[in-house]
Amino acid sequence: MGNVIGIGAAPKRKEDQRFLTGRGNYVSDIKRPGATAGVFVRSPHAHAFLRSIDKSAALAAPGVIAVLTGDDVRADGLGSLPCGWGISDAKGVPMKEPPFPMLAQGKVRFVGDMVAFVIAETPEQANTAAELLNVDYDVLPSVVGVLEAVRPDAPQLFDDVPNNICCDWELGDKAAVESAFRKAAHVAKLSLVNNRLIGNPMEPRAAIAEYEPGTDRFTLWTTSQFPHVVRFLMGALVLNIPQHKLRVVAPDVGGGFGVKQFHYGEEAVITWAARRVMRPIKWVASRSEGYVSDRHGRDHVTEAELALDETGKFLAFRVNTLANMGGYLSTFGPNIPTNLYGPLLGGVYTTPAIYCNVKVVFTNTVPVDAYRGAGRPEATFVLERIVDVAAAEMGIDRVEIRRRNMIPKEAYPYQTPVLVQYDSGDPMGCLDGALAAADVKSFGIRKAASASKGKFRGLGYSTYVEACGLAPSRFAGRLGARGGLYESATVRVHPTGQVTVMIGTHNHGQGHETTFAQIVSDKLGVAFDNVDIVFGDTDRVQFGMGTYGSRSLVVGGAALSKATDKVIAKGKKIASHLLEAAEVDIQFEAGKFSVAGTDRMKTFEQIAGAAYVPHNYPLEVLEPGLEEQAYYDPVNFTYPGGCHIAEVEVDPETGTVTLVNYTAVDDVGTVINPMIVEGQLHGGIVQGVGQALFENAVYDESSGQLLSGSLMDYCMPRADHMPMMKVATHSTLCTHTPMGVKGCGEVGTIGSPAAVINAVVDALSHLGVTHVDMPATPNRIWRLLQNASLPVAAE
Amino acid sequence: MKPFAYHQPNQIPDAARLLTSIEDSKLVAGGMTLIPTLKQRLANPPALIDLSKLGNLKGITDDGATITIGAMTPHAVVAASKLVQTKLPGLAALASMIGDPAVRSRGTIGGSVANNDPAADYPAGVLGLGATIVTSTREIAADKFFLGLFETALEPGEIIAAMRFPVPLKAGYAKFKAPASRYALVGVFVAKFADGVRVAVTGAGPGVFRVPPMEAALSENFDPSAVAAIKIDNDGLTSDIHAEADYRAHLVTVMAKRAVDAALS
Known part of the structure; x- marks a missing residue:
């Protein structure tokens, strides 16, 4: 039955057997007997009073079973959708936290806000009835941009949230920063926009809910990255369902990127409605519905200033950001542009003083929350862009200014002035590796070749660090944070020696079933094929916080490693009895328990057998069975980092930017499966390139309508946008995770936008261009060239 | 999608009769625009009349001075046709740039021309080559066929049977793809005939249009440099989140140059 495939190997992914043969099991594949179809009626207006809803025509339509609205929610006394983080301002005043009803009450606050839920025998009948629902709106002026939303005369979303400011958050030593700026030889300034993004996982969101009156139990199948958290938030805080009466299943899920790591109103409504109609209900979002209801990402407007001495050393960094929250606070919403942003503004540099102010702002748009990278791409973009601006203004080479300010390898652990302490890293090593891999030395030749074709070529650097492995609960x-952020794993050894792992993280594309099996195979010496990973079902898995923030291997893998160690420890006790040797003399290696210095041994299978058939077994001191569980709460974040180098070619005639080369050298700590890590880096980089060059969620400023409301108008990066990427790792080991891992799920998305935009600016710098906002679309580049301070002429 | 009746007639007159007798019924050729519209419930026709079983609407024939392409011929067939590649080179290139492989194997030239999407590719080829649209009842010159945003000269009950293209001396198409949809943000078709040059632009405005100053310049000198300095007026051009009108106007000049380049290569 196969071989041990351990840490560092690159087996093909176990899960691909079912995915590539069409045997995956997604929510929309699940059919429940007697299921009905649910459809949400969503607001077509960005901001309006809900005067009344007349259900009569919808209820009279063929096949309709029920129509539920915010009034029904209120009548049942149900809770508001909870926010998982409560931040405070500098004076300790908590953020404004208006209720987020699962169906709108009194007002709608964005296009897509849920107004009613229609349940019918078929999806067609539900859709037809939804069109017949008569909703009387009193349309109000709306505001979609953060700059506009904080103006005194702006439309107010909530009566008790003046100027739409949820929280005026800050971090860092303001006075020290001001003092450093007074002494600066040079101050670089930059205003920028971090564009709003839509996650677009391949599989749209979906849910099925069912209530069993015989056991008084609910089951919710949902496209979630964290089923246990949904059970807690929805059961305990919204619907008042005891945890033991609620099962949440997140089966195969087709991509998440953050979009599916929130508790959504749809989940609560469908679960609540399933008991009301006493039949299963299924809802599957269309792609268009996802555009106006999946939580969006990013959307910052920022002013940044970097103070430098005459040699280009960074003295202080000051950042003021307006961050868009959309119409309500989503599960992690206020945490993203604050705690996952400000602490990363130190980057890989020794900047001694940093101050960051973030105004978290409500607008009439889809709620904004975590999207792959979540706060850290925004921080990296601000920092890595202003470093380039400062270098250009001071006439210092862009690589040289980075070297002068980088934290040397020997200085780790390194305490930044913004809370976090980096345990390990080697930014200079990553930089040197990337410079060589990108063949930067020959760039001049490539630039000249482009110029001979009338094209402008540019090179861009991004040397970044991020904080992931969410998270140390106490910190x-x-x-x-209103919850813990540990992870759990159970290692169940069967009597015949095969292993089933129950783990609280969720695999929706990351390859966990392979990576985690490699860890078990490596540590227990059992065949890779003899390890299965179970996840995504609150009835099968003890507990877990799910998958986001590059935490699965770092936190979940650590729990798994600990549980595996416990299995070995118990196995040694059993072996000591069977081999009649002292426990301290039992060694475990390559799947064999042996007495040190002898050839007496028992295989892992023999020990497993003895544990379940305990005829010759120390029952007085040891329980039968071989199954161990561990919880792991990290002591610190992990800090992956690296250097990304992008090379672009700009066609000045059309403004088209073509990414022609991409190099990434990343420090992700120990690599379990290099093929999977490479895939994560590729995917992350492409998503970051998408933000830099293509993706943009655009709202109409007057109507609040989402103009980029489909794949026809929202440009996702595609295979033909990408060159072959050069991806490598240059790892230092994390000092506090059991296996030295750091996480790799988000680094690509974090490092790449700045590299790409820095390359675009470099390509156009001879024309006086100093900044390009994302996405660098052809129209935007052409407009810049029209307005360029120097004439655009073929070089 | 709401329920509808489905008809699959064998003869054009039967299809035309159904189309006139069932109010608000729709023809379906490749369905590349209609089916998504139905799925989004933006159109709810009581009946669809499928043209795929009509005889003689598929295929490409060489009539000497002209090439005739049946209305139900898919884009992929036009793109791969040696005959089209040889006699109507710009048109084969145009067909190869439409959508993606799935769209090219389902979508048809007749469907595209009848729909007259302002950013579709075929209207530029049909107008640029001065084709004749052969319908169930008559023949219509391309110059009289395209009437603006999704509007054509087709009468109720009239069905396109084929497109008849005169063979040019040279022809080329250049397209600047809209980044997300890959429709033409601006597409320019140029065709050189013994008696002059035709230039047709799609994507830039509410419907396909010709550019007489470029045609005059290229008739004098069929070279990219002839159009390089010809700017077109922004007025009336489309402005949206992907491209502002002045940028589209600029692209017309750039794509015209590239289309001539393509025609010469």
Whole structure:
């Protein structure tokens, strides 16, 4: 039955057997007997009073079973959708936290806000009835942009949230920063926009809910990255369902990127409605519905200033950001542009003083929350862009200014002035590796070749660090987290020696079933094929916080490693009895328990057998069975980092930017499966390139309508946008995770936008261009060239 | 999608009769625009009349001075046709740039021309080559066929049977793809005939249009440099989140140059 495939190997992914043969099991594949179809009626207006809803025509339509509205929610006394983080301002005043009803009450606050839920025998009948629902709106002026939303005369979303400011958050030593700026030889300034993004996982969101009156139990199948958290938030805080009466299943899920790591109103409504109609209900979002209801990402407007001495050393960094929250606070919403942003503004540099102010702002748009990278791409973009601006203004080479300010390898662990302490890293090593891999030395030749074709070529650097492996619970608690952020794993050894792992993270594309099996195979010496990973079902898995923030291997893998160690420890006790040797003399290696210095041994299978057939077994001191569980709460974040180098070619005639080369050298700590890590880096980089060059969620400023409301108008990066990428790792080991891992799920998305935009600016710098906002679309580049301070002429 | 009746007639007159007798019924050729519209419930026709079983609407024939392409011929067939590649080179290139492989194997030239999407590719080829649209009842010159945003000269009950293209001396198409949809943000078709040059633009405005100053310049000198300095007026051009009108106007000049280049290569 196969071989041990351990840490560092690159087996093909176990899960691909079912995915590539069409045997995956997604929510929309699940059919429940007697299921009905649910459709949400959503607001077509960005901001309006809900005067009344007349259900009569919808209820009279063929096949309709029920129509539920916010009034029904209120009548049942149900809770508001909870926010998982409560941040405070500098004076300790908590953020404004208006209720987020699962169906709108009194007002709608964005196009897509849920107004009613229609349940019918078929989806067609539900859709037809939804069109017949008569909703009387009193349309109000709306505001979609953060700059506009904080103006005194702006439309107010909530009566008790003046100027739409949820929280005026800050971090860092303001006075020290001001003092450093007074001494600066040079101050670089930059205003920028971090564009709003839509996650677009391949599989749209979906849910099925069912209530069993015989056991008084609910089951919710949902496209979620964290089923246990949904059970807690929805059961305990919204619907008042005891945890033991609620099962949440997130089966195969087709991509998440953050979009599916929130508790959504749809989940609560469908679960609540299933008991009301006493039949299963299924809802599957269309792609268009996802555009106006999946939580969006990013959307910052920022002013940044970097103070430098005459040699280009960074003295202080000051950042003021307006961050868009959309119409309500989503599960992680206020945490993203604050706690996952400000602490990363130190980057890989020794900047001694940093101050960051973030105004978290409500607008009439889809709620904004975590999207792959979540706060850290925004921080990296601000920092890595202003470093280039400062270098250009001071006439210092862009690589040289980075070297002068980088934290040397020997200086780790390194305490930044913005809360976090980096345990390990080697930014200079990553930089040197990337410079060589990108063949930067020959760039001049390539630039000349482009110029001979009338094209402008540019090179861009991004040397970044991020904080992931969310998260140390105690630290997160101080920052405002309302839950713990540990992870759990159970290792169940069967009597025949095969292993089933129950783990609280969720695999929706990351390859966990392979990576985690490699860890078990490596540590227990059992065949890779003899390990299965179970996840995504609150009835099968003990507990878990799910998958986001590059935490699955870092936190979940650590729990798995600990549980595996416990299995070995118990196995040694059993072996000591069977081999009649002292426990301290039992060694475990390559799947064999042996007495040190002898050839007496028992295989892992023999020990498993003895544990379940305990005829010759120390029952007085040891329980039968071989199954161990561990919880792991990290002591610190992990800090992956690296250097990305992008090379672009700009066609000045059309403004088209073509990415022609891409190099990434990343420090992700120990690599379990290099093929999977490479895939994560590729995917992350492409998503970051998408933000830099293509993706943009655009709202109409007057109507609040989402103009980029489909794949026809929202440009996702595609295979033909990408060159072959050069991806490598240059790892230092994390000092506090059991296996030295750091996480790799988000680094690509974090490092790449700045590299690409820095390359675009470099390509156009001879024309006086100093900044390009994302996405660098052809129209935007052409407009810049029209307005360029120097004439656009073929070089 | 709402329920509808489905008809699959064998003869054009039967299809035309159904189309006139069932109010608000729709023809379906490749369905590349209609089916998504139905799925989004933006159109709810009581009946669809499928043209795929009509005889003689598929295929490409060489009539000497002209090439005739049946209305139900898919884009992929036009793109791969040696005959089209040889006699109507710009048109084969145009067909190869439409959508993606799935769209090219389902979508048809007749469907595209009848729909007259302002950013579709075929209207530029049909107008640029001065084709004749052969319908169930008559023949219509391309210059009289395209009437603006999704509007054509087709009468109720009239069905396109084929497109008849005169063979040019040279022809080329250049397209600047809209980044997301890959429709033409601006597409320019140029065709050189013994008696002059035709230039047709799609994507830039509410419907396909010709550019007489470029045609005059290229008739004098069929070279990219002839159009390089010819700017077109922004007025009336489309402005949206992907491209502002002045940028589209600029692209018309750039794509015209590239289309001439393509025609010469």
